[in-house]
Amino acid sequence: RKEVEQDPGPFNVPEGATVAFNCTYSNSASQSFFWYRQDCRKEPKLLMSVYSSGNEDGRFTAQLNRASQYISLLIRDSKLSDSATYLCVVNGFRNDYKLSFGAGTTVTVRA
């Protein structure tokens, strides 16, 4: 079983729509959770950390469900510039600094 699993998509949405997707992780001891954004042929860039209480950064909302071992990302009022692959990232164990990456969920926002 992969440590981090994501629906690859693609999620094709019109501008202004809301899109949401999840990622599941296998290690119940994971403590750090992130969403990274990766544009085509570019490096991953940190989008946001995911906190236990859930957190929001502008149009982006991240949630953590420890009981079911998944995290989610919701994008409101989608922009064309939101088109990218979103990587779900978790650390392996408590205090482990190594990260495990999902293969990503591709979002395409159309005009």
Next chain:
Amino acid sequence: DAMVIQNPRYQVTQFGKPVTLSCSQTLNHNVMYWYQQKSSQAPKLLFHYYDKDFNNEADTPDNFQSRRPNTSFCFLDIRSPGLGDAAMYLCATSREALGQTSYEQYFGPGTRLTVT
């Protein structure tokens, strides 16, 4: 302000011809990582340095080696590249300290390796 720099951005090498990729950072982070990423796949950790300590992943082929001469620089050496080694190679850094609870990594722009 470039923080993690990788050179070259594109590298073409011949089958079996050694190649070295470089990474430098201005963040003064104590941990540096090398990842291999192929199309539509997750970045795969090859190895990392925690300060001067080298940590190899169990499934990293012996064909891949690394050097970290100082805090700022790290090199990835591929001794005999095969066609299957064509990929994007990403360098990342993070700052680890006692009591820390968040482990963001910061990536360089990557080196895209083509093997002919």
